[in-house]
Amino acid sequence: MAEPKTKYDRQLRIWGEQGQAALEKSSICLLNCGPTGSETLKNLVLGGVGSITVVDGSKVELGDLGNNFMVDESSVGQSKAKTVCAFLEELNDAVKAKFIEEYPEKLIESNPSFFSQFTLVVATQLVESSMVKLDRICRDANVKLIFARSYGLTGFVRISVKEHAVIESKPDHFLDDLRLNNPWPELRRFAETIDLDTPDPVVHKHTPYVIILIKMAEEWTKTHDGNLPSTREEKKVFKDLIKAKMIASDEDNYKEAIEASFKVFSPQGISPAVQQIINDSCADVNSNSSDFWVLVAALKEFIANEGGGEAPLEGAIPDMTSSTELYVNLQKIYQAKAETDFLVMETYVCRYRLIEDEYNSPVQLELQKYLTDEDYCVAVGFYILLRAVDRFAANYNSFPGQFDGEMDEEISRLKTTAVTLLNDLGCNGSTLTEDLINEMCRYGAAELHAVAAFIGGIASQEVIKVFFFFFFCLIFSQWIW
Amino acid sequence: MAVSEPSRSRDLDKLLLRPGHIIGPNFEPGPELREAIKESVKVLVVGAGGLGCELLKDLALTGFPNLDVIDMDRIEVTNLNRQFLFRLEDVGKPKAEVAAKRVMERVNGVNITPHFCRIEDKPLDFYSDFNIIVLGLDSIEARSYINGVACGFLVGTRLSYDSDDNPRDETVKPMVDGGTEGFKGHARIILPGTTPCFECTIWLFPPQVKFPLCTLAETPRTAAHCIEYAHLIKWDEVHSGKSFDPDNPEDMQWVYSEAVKRAELFGIPGVTYSLTQGVVKNIIPAIASTNAIISAACALETLKIVSDCSKTLSNYLTYNGVEGLHTKVTEFVRDKDCLVCGPGVLIELEKSVTLKKFIDQLEDHPKLLLTRVSVSHRGKNLYMQAPPVLEEMTRSNLDLPLFDLMGGISKDIVHVNGMAGKGDKKQSCLRKLRVVFRGIDGVTDIDMAGGA
Numbered sequence: 001m002a003e004p005k006t007k008y009d010r011q012l013r014i015w016g017e018q019g020q021a022a023l024e025k026s027s028i029c030l031l032n033c034g035p036t037g038s039e040t041l042k043n044l045v046l047g048g049v050g051s052i053t054v055v056d057g058s059k060v061e062l063g064d065l066g067n068n069f070m071v072d073e074s075s076v077g078q079s080k081a082k083t084v085c086a087f088l089e090e091l092n093d094a095v096k097a098k099f100i101e102e103y104p105e106k107l108i109e110s111n112p113s114f115f116s117q118f119t120l121v122v123a124t125q126l127v128e129s130s131m132v133k134l135d136r137i138c139r140d141a142n143v144k145l146i147f148a149r150s151y152g153l154t155g156f157v158r159i160s161v162k163e164h165a166v167i168e169s170k171p172d173h174f175l176d177d178l179r180l181n182n183p184w185p186e187l188r189r190f191a192e193t194i195d196l197d198t199p200d201p202v203v204h205k206h207t208p209y210v211i212i213l214i215k216m217a218e219e220w221t222k223t224h225d226g227n228l229p230s231t232r233e234e235k236k237v238f239k240d241l242i243k244a245k246m247i248a249s250d251e252d253n254y255k256e257a258i259e260a261s262f263k264v265f266s267p268q269g270i271s272p273a274v275q276q277i278i279n280d281s282c283a284d285v286n287s288n289s290s291d292f293w294v295l296v297a298a299l300k301e302f303i304a305n306e307g308g309g310e311a312p313l314e315g316a317i318p319d320m321t322s323s324t325e326l327y328v329n330l331q332k333i334y335q336a337k338a339e340t341d342f343l344v345m346e347t348y349v350c351r352y353r354l355i356e357d358e359y360n361s362p363v364q365l366e367l368q369k370y371l372t373d374e375d376y377c378v379a380v381g382f383y384i385l386l387r388a389v390d391r392f393a394a395n396y397n398s399f400p401g402q403f404d405g406e407m408d409e410e411i412s413r414l415k416t417t418a419v420t421l422l423n424d425l426g427c428n429g430s431t432l433t434e435d436l437i438n439e440m441c442r443y444g445a446a447e448l449h450a451v452a453a454f455i456g457g458i459a460s461q462e463v464i465k466v467f468f469f470f471f472f473c474l475i476f477s478q479w480i481w
Numbered sequence: 482m483a484v485s486e487p488s489r490s491r492d493l494d495k496l497l498l499r500p501g502h503i504i505g506p507n508f509e510p511g512p513e514l515r516e517a518i519k520e521s522v523k524v525l526v527v528g529a530g531g532l533g534c535e536l537l538k539d540l541a542l543t544g545f546p547n548l549d550v551i552d553m554d555r556i557e558v559t560n561l562n563r564q565f566l567f568r569l570e571d572v573g574k575p576k577a578e579v580a581a582k583r584v585m586e587r588v589n590g591v592n593i594t595p596h597f598c599r600i601e602d603k604p605l606d607f608y609s610d611f612n613i614i615v616l617g618l619d620s621i622e623a624r625s626y627i628n629g630v631a632c633g634f635l636v637g638t639r640l641s642y643d644s645d646d647n648p649r650d651e652t653v654k655p656m657v658d659g660g661t662e663g664f665k666g667h668a669r670i671i672l673p674g675t676t677p678c679f680e681c682t683i684w685l686f687p688p689q690v691k692f693p694l695c696t697l698a699e700t701p702r703t704a705a706h707c708i709e710y711a712h713l714i715k716w717d718e719v720h721s722g723k724s725f726d727p728d729n730p731e732d733m734q735w736v737y738s739e740a741v742k743r744a745e746l747f748g749i750p751g752v753t754y755s756l757t758q759g760v761v762k763n764i765i766p767a768i769a770s771t772n773a774i775i776s777a778a779c780a781l782e783t784l785k786i787v788s789d790c791s792k793t794l795s796n797y798l799t800y801n802g803v804e805g806l807h808t809k810v811t812e813f814v815r816d817k818d819c820l821v822c823g824p825g826v827l828i829e830l831e832k833s834v835t836l837k838k839f840i841d842q843l844e845d846h847p848k849l850l851l852t853r854v855s856v857s858h859r860g861k862n863l864y865m866q867a868p869p870v871l872e873e874m875t876r877s878n879l880d881l882p883l884f885d886l887m888g889g890i891s892k893d894i895v896h897v898n899g900m901a902g903k904g905d906k907k908q909s910c911l912r913k914l915r916v917v918f919r920g921i922d923g924v925t926d927i928d929m930a931g932g933a
Binding site for chain 2: 008009042043061065436439442448457
């Protein structure tokens with residue numbers, strides 16, 4: 001067996017060993033292993049999830065050979081779940097794989113407790129009625145759920161988790177937290193030891209921009225009643241002052257200072273997003289609170305007390321033109337502050353609506369607005385149609401255009417179904433274009449491999465993101481081509 | 482309702498056999514379309530790595546049974562987290578060969594020809610054989626090269642433009658290009674002569690971060706500076722003449738330990754073996770899902786370009802899954818003066834100028850800066866740098882006037898092949914030149930200068 005560290009090297013560089021460990025602890029259930037499901041799981045098995053369980057009651061048909069890489073000639077007539085599972089096992093011997101030959105709809109009806117054993121369920125190609133039931137089951141059992149569906153040249157991915165909490169987010173913007181608009185005493189004192197007007201051109205050229213900006217900001221406040229530049233005019237004057245300090249045209253540190261001067265202008269304190277989270281009623285923790293909310297409560301404490309209105313400092317600084325000595329000292333000062341602050345985090349919470357709520361009580365105004373918006377009407381049109389085809393199937397036992405022949409009748413039936421759905425959603429009088437309805441019937445519930453690989457790719461990426469605390473997830477997305 | 486006969490192309494048939502409403506201008510649905518793609522469309526996949534593996538699978542299952550794949554690399558253990566056609570026991574084998582074999586094993590009726598070589602090793606004829614070229618690459622240089630080749634077919638002859646200055650279909654070699662880095666990626670289509678080519682929008686690819694040598698030598702600040710000092714400066718000081726081999730673990734270990742020493746000397750934290758590898762080999766983080774997403778988008782665009790079964794992307798899609806999920810389509814425009822897909826660089830010559838003198842001029846031409854130049858005119862090699870046999874055969878042309886070699890035509894397109902750029906940033910490329918001889922009737926015609 002390959003050294004896992006080597007095998008996973010290219011992804012460890014993104015999510016680190018901690019992230020990898022979270023992935024390896026997960027146990028994932030896949031419902032329906034057509035190409036959308038198979039491709040989703042393929043990407044997850046390669047990345048090294050803990051275990052997978054493939055649920056599908058169907059047998060491999062000739063048509064499946066044309067859209068699913070994980071079945072082949074020899075498997076026609078055999079269990080699709082078994083066949084797909086065998087291929088996935090080949091990809092990564094570290095992943096435990098099993099299959100259950102059963103239709104997901106049946107499990108949802110007869111054995112809801114089945115799902116509580118998993119950390120996450122990927123439900124593919126389910127119709128609306130099954131989605132709504134499964135969503136309720138998983139929400140009650142606190143199991144994460146991701147829906148994925150490919151339909152002709154369109155499809156969607158939808159996440160349903162009770163709460164996705166992001167702590168210690170790792171985005172690049174962390175490097176922006178240099179506190180140039182509000183330096184703490186140690187940083188201020190360090191800046192005081194440095195003379196910007198040094199006669200030595202080499203030293204002048206190697207004074208880091210952090211120091212330049214802190215000193216220039218300090219000087220500014222002295223002559224402006226303690227205020228930093230805020231108006232456009234003031235900001236321009238401030239930048240000109242920096243420029244005037246240059247003694248040669250090749251001083252990259254001064255160029256960097258001008259470029260970064262917006263950091264001096266930005267407001268002190270925490271962002272409105274963080275403010276909203278610490279004001280959440282869940283931040284009043286009790287013994288039932290999750291780890292996340294306990295951390296938020298600690299963060300709230302910190303900001304109110306030792307932080308003096310600021311969040312804890314992350315401590316990393318970006319590379320900048322500087323002498324080695326000044327840079328290393330600067331790094332130490334930031335690091336020391338971060339260690340004192342201790343709580344390094346950025347928080348973000350996302351709560352998802354139940355599918356049922358979305359379906360039964362849509363945000364009418366938005367829906368209506370998007371239906372008439374040139375940029376969004378096609379996407380929203382397909383959103384409506386993806387739901388209309390499920391209603392259609394419930395009434396006529398097949399999807400519109402699923403079989404050849406009588407296309408005109410199918411088109412008019414789908415149109416009627418869509419109009420009724422729009423009325424039910426409160427969008428009376430709204431219509432969908434003939435083009436969209438025709439296209440939807442042309443698709444005839446086809447699961448095209450490339451579309452499935454695209455939707456499956458996104459679904460697998462979202463699975464990874466909901467496992468980790470440090471990535472943001474999508475809320476709802478769908479694609480059309 | 483009629484129940485369809487069981488068929489392998491059950492799902493694809495819905496798209497290719499039925500009329501549609503959101504389609505391209507030349508969509509003609511029917512079994513003939515499906516069969517035409519099957520029988521006469523040849524697709525070249527460039528790269529058999531993270532994107533290439535996915536592309537071969539996606540194209541094979543999108544109705545393209547005639548595929549070729551070219552890649553010069555062998556399989557490594559670090560590929561296994563995403564290049565799903567490879568297994569541990571394949572490590573060390575050529576990627577193109579294993580990838581082709583695996584897809585053929587699983588998808589009946591698909592024929593994939595692997596080419597285990599550099600893209601520059603193939604003659605231009607090789608590339609002209611394909612109807613469409615799909616790129617799954619991780620280097621700007623390789624993209625640039627293929628772009629030059631594909632645009633070269635378009636501009637290879639003056640007849641490639643019709644009277645309205647639009648490129649003629651049969652000479653257009655469409656490209657679909659994908660690229661990924663971590664959670665981000667792009668997919669684009671390039672129709673030479675219609676959409677911007679790779680070179681028109683080269684600015685989309687920012688130059689690689691290169692640290693100034695004086696920073697490395699005098700004011701190192703980060704772990705990467707210490708590593709690059711060991712790699713670029715210290716190595717040469719100690720190992721006179723022996724070049725550094727990034728694939729040799731001993732060499733890498735040496736650079737790592739030197740970097741650690743330097744970091745300790747300056748009090749710089751953060752040097753690790755993994756970072757050393759990352760910096761020295763310029764490793765781009767890569768995950769399975771992004772490759773799958775981008776490749777799938779590329780395969781779909783390939784189908785759409787070939788069949789017009791839906792509207793094609795116009796012309797650049799970016800994908801970003803870092804914070805939430807964002808996709809955006811941008812319609813870039815052509816650079817009218819593009820050296821690669823534009824009308825060609827105008828070169829005015831006296832009739833007496835020899836081929837040798839002409840070649841020398843190209844080296845000093847500010848837009849071209851070409852060295853090691855080979856020259857061809859209307860498919861005929863006037864001078865070839867390599868292979869030696871051809872060099873010898875064409876050497877005698879050097880002392881003849883170019884005007885005579887071109888058959889006494891007052892103006893025409895000449896293709897040159899050589900190394901462009903300065904210093905150590907040279908790369909091989911193909912350029913189109915509009916050669917005009919002074920003092921000949923008709924030179925003032927504007928049809929040449931107008932170009933495309």
